[in-house]
Amino acid sequence: MHDLFHFSFQNGLGFLIAFVPALINLGLICYIVFFLPRNKITNVFALLTLCLFFWQITDSLERISIHAAAADAWDIIFCFSWSFVGPLSLHFSLLYSKRTRLCNSRPFMVLMYLPGFLFMALYRDHFYPHHFKYFPFWGWINGHNENIIDRLFIYWVALMVLAATTILLLYSRGIRHNRSLRKQSFLIGIGITVPTLIGLVSQVLVPLILGGHAIPLTSTAMTFFSLATVVALTRYNLFSPADLVNYETLLENLPVMVFSISREWRLNYMNQFCYNLIGIGRKESRRVHLSMLARHHSPEDRKAFRLAWELGMGGRAMDMVEWSMDTPKGTFCFLLSTSPITNNHQVAGVLFVGRDITALKRTQSLVKYKESLLEEAQRISHVGSWEWDMRTDSGTWSDELYRIHGYEPGEFRLNFEKFLEMQHPADKARVEAAVRQAIKDGKPFSYHSRIIRKGGEEALVFSKGSVSLDQNGVPYRMWGTRQDVTEWSKKEQLLEEQNRELQKINQELDRFVYSVSHDLRAPLTSIMGLVAISRENVEDPDQAQRLDLVQGSIERLDHFIQDILNYSRNSRLEIAPERIDFKKLLEEIIESIQFANSAAKKVRVTTEIEGQTPFATSKSRLTIALNNLICNAIRYSNPEARNPYARIRILVSTEGADIQVQDNGIGIPEGLQGKVFEMFYRGSERSTGSGLGLYIVRETVQKLKGEISLESRPGQGSCFRMRIPNLMGVVA
Ligand code: ADP
Numbered sequence: 197m198h199d200l201f202h203f204s205f206q207n208g209l210g211f212l213i214a215f216v217p218a219l220i221n222l223g224l225i226c227y228i229v230f231f232l233p234r235n236k237i238t239n240v241f242a243l244l245t246l247c248l249f250f251w252q253i254t255d256s257l258e259r260i261s262i263h264a265a266a267a268d269a270w271d272i273i274f275c276f277s278w279s280f281v282g283p284l285s286l287h288f289s290l291l292y293s294k295r296t297r298l299c300n301s302r303p304f305m306v307l308m309y310l311p312g313f314l315f316m317a318l319y320r321d322h323f324y325p326h327h328f329k330y331f332p333f334w335g336w337i338n339g340h341n342e343n344i345i346d347r348l349f350i351y352w353v354a355l356m357v358l359a360a361t362t363i364l365l366l367y368s369r370g371i372r373h374n375r376s377l378r379k380q381s382f383l384i385g386i387g388i389t390v391p392t393l394i395g396l397v398s399q400v401l402v403p404l405i406l407g408g409h410a411i412p413l414t415s416t417a418m419t420f421f422s423l424a425t426v427v428a429l430t431r432y433n434l435f436s437p438a439d440l441v442n443y444e445t446l447l448e449n450l451p452v453m454v455f456s457i458s459r460e461w462r463l464n465y466m467n468q469f470c471y472n473l474i475g476i477g478r479k480e481s482r483r484v485h486l487s488m489l490a491r492h493h494s495p496e497d498r499k500a501f502r503l504a505w506e507l508g509m510g511g512r513a514m515d516m517v518e519w520s521m522d523t524p525k526g527t528f529c530f531l532l533s534t535s536p537i538t539n540n541h542q543v544a545g546v547l548f549v550g551r552d553i554t555a556l557k558r559t560q561s562l563v564k565y566k567e568s569l570l571e572e573a574q575r576i577s578h579v580g581s582w583e584w585d586m587r588t589d590s591g592t593w594s595d596e597l598y599r600i601h602g603y604e605p606g607e608f609r610l611n612f613e614k615f616l617e618m619q620h621p622a623d624k625a626r627v628e629a630a631v632r633q634a635i636k637d638g639k640p641f642s643y644h645s646r647i648i649r650k651g652g653e654e655a656l657v658f659s660k661g662s663v664s665l666d667q668n669g670v671p672y673r674m675w676g677t678r679q680d681v682t683e684w685s686k687k688e689q690l691l692e693e694q695n696r697e698l699q700k701i702n703q704e705l706d707r708f709v710y711s712v713s714h715d716l717r718a719p720l721t722s723i724m725g726l727v728a729i730s731r732e733n734v735e736d737p738d739q740a741q742r743l744d745l746v747q748g749s750i751e752r753l754d755h756f757i758q759d760i761l762n763y764s765r766n767s768r769l770e771i772a773p774e775r776i777d778f779k780k781l782l783e784e785i786i787e788s789i790q791f792a793n794s795a796a797k798k799v800r801v802t803t804e805i806e807g808q809t810p811f812a813t814s815k816s817r818l819t820i821a822l823n824n825l826i827c828n829a830i831r832y833s834n835p836e837a838r839n840p841y842a843r844i845r846i847l848v849s850t851e852g853a854d855i856q857v858q859d860n861g862i863g864i865p866e867g868l869q870g871k872v873f874e875m876f877y878r879g880s881e882r883s884t885g886s887g888l889g890l891y892i893v894r895e896t897v898q899k900l901k902g903e904i905s906l907e908s909r910p911g912q913g914s915c916f917r918m919r920i921p922n923l924m925g926v927v928a
Contacts, residue, residue, distance in 0.1 A: 282356025387424025508546030
């Protein structure tokens with residue numbers, strides 16, 4: 197043993213023939229581990245290459261050992277390598293050729309590997325003597341030809357490799373449609389055939405059968421297999437997705453609940469998704485019981501779950517049953533599918549696969565809720581919706597649309613002919629034409645029409661629709677709404693009638709007011725004239741005073757009638773704009789006021805007109821408004837003021853005229869300012885008027901599309917501002 201590490205390099209070439217392939221195989225192992233996808237095939241192939249590496253290392257160390265005992269010692273250490281090349285080759289060929297049933301069968305696997313352990317144990321134990329011979333070129337070589345067990349050992353290894361070769365060649369021959377797979381398997385097949393043949397001839401046929409000396413080339417030749425396989429796997433990208441994915445990894449990463457329940461009603465597997473769901477990390481070593489996972493949301497869920505398991509135990513698969521469970525994260529809903537798990541023709545448990553449909557259910561119930569809202573809205577507003585697929589001539593109506601036509605929802609199947617049938621005979625042609633026109637134009641449309649309800653009753657509907665066009669611009673679908681407007685149209689008619697009636701009454705009233713006021717004024721004017729004449733001839737002061745009182749009363753009455761006439765004129769007459777000469781207009785108004793009212797002379801009235809822009813509006817209305825404002829400014833002047841005045845300022849522009857009537861009179865308390873424009877409002881004891889003046893002013897300004905505002909301070913005065921639009925454009 198002490199000579200184990202004493203080497204002689206006399207036969208260096210023989211050493212290199214084994215050592216160089218060993219290095220190549222070491223490189224291949226690294227390549228397989230780092231660059232090829234990890235799965236069972238590559239795992240077994242990596243192990244096989246590792247064995248080849250050690251086998252070649254053994255050969256190279258034996259060859260340079262200085263005596264047989266040292267070579268034997270190396271062989272004992274590494275004999276596992278050549279012992280297991282046989283079963284590993286077979287295992288690889290079975291996996292590669294997709295003989296999964298054999299690969300998954302434990303007895304078969306045991307049968308395949310066990311002899312290797314037995315033979316190796318006997319060999320290592322020197323159960324029979326080992327015969328190493330020295331050859332000048334090769335160094336020390338084990339001939340394996342002296343003992344029956346030794347021979348059996350070698351036959352067994354050879355048989356395994358031969359079986360692997362056959363399987364690979366048959367597989368390669370059987371591939372029809374996948375060219376690259378065929379090439380790949382062929383390359384692997386050839387890769388294993390070459391060393392197999394060399395091995396069979398050099399190490400089985402020559403020494404064991406022909407009695408010659410073994411030529412130790414098999415291990416070196418096996419490099420041909422490992423190299424060819426790596427090239428084939430890399431070049432032809434062999435793996436199908438199923439080969440690439442490790443099932444365990446797949447199950448753990450699926451966003452789907454996967455678990456299995458045993459025959460004894462025990463949870464025996466669940467994937468990461470389930471762990472996440474019940475809020476337990478995989479790393480926690482806590483045992484998870486079925487009760488922790490299957491927390492049924494309701495008794496129905498418990499029943500459905502149990503039934504699924506029972507069916508599975510009875511050997512039947514079940515598809516898509518809804519099941520809800522409570523988790524720390526809330527209630528989740530799943531679509532469960534189950535299938536029996538069989539082992540040796542016996543059901544060992546049930547596999548549950550659940551797809552999370554919680555979000556889907558939530559959306560579904562939201563859609564349902566929205567649908568019910570829409571349905572309710574349609575019912576309340578008597579609006580129905582419809583859709584018509586022109587290609588199949590089939591229509592869909594909302595429930596309300598059926599009801600509008602007097603039918604039960606879904607009572608009949610709809611097509612265009614049926615739709616036309618329900619129209620009023622007098623409107624049928626018009627409706628059909630409207631629809632055909634819409635199809636032709638491809639544009640939205642709307643129309644009013646009459647329909648005949650199921651009971652024969654007539655109704656008025658308002659329909660609106662749009663046309664959907666395909667990619668080529670060809671209409672293929674129509675959709676829209678139809679509203680029952682029978683009640684509305686009845687009400688509308690009634691309203692129109694009432695409106696007409698009201699207008700008539702109004703006009704009559706206006707005419708009446710006008711003619712009465714007019715008729716009243718005529719005798720009043722005569723009375724005023726007579727009183728004036730009588731007053732001149734009366735010398736008795738008492739009688740004169742009485743006549744003054746009579747005159748004042750008649751003047752007030754006349755004012756009142758004038759106010760009413762103004763109001764009536766304002767509402768009755770259309771606006772006839774005419775050019776306004778503000779200077780002249782103001783002079784006339786002021787003159788007439790001063791003529792009629794002797795007190796007016798105490799108030800200094802001034803005017804300021806700015807802007808030369810031509811201005812037009814309804815002259816009569818402007819006169820009424822100005823007259824009233826100036827009259828008030830004089831009437832409500834402050835008796836204590838030293839210098840009472842009424843100042844009229846007008847600024848004319850193309851847009852309109854800003855008119856200000858300002859006084860330093862008694863003013864209006866703030867609380868009453870909003871009220872002065874009301875009808876018959878009189879805010880002061882000094883008011884001898886009708887309380888109609890400012891009301892008429894506001895009505896007039898509104899009629900002229902203008903605005904009026906007021907600013908006032910009690911004891912200091914008031915300022916009325918009007919803005920009247922310029923209607924010069926209309927005149928022109
Ligand atoms: P009347 O003058 O006939 O009473 P108006 O409608 O013209 O009716 O005016 C309503 C009220 O507004 C008047 O009673 C008065 O109290 C107040 N008023 C109107 N103009 C002025 C003003 N320039 N200064 C103070 N008070 C005014």
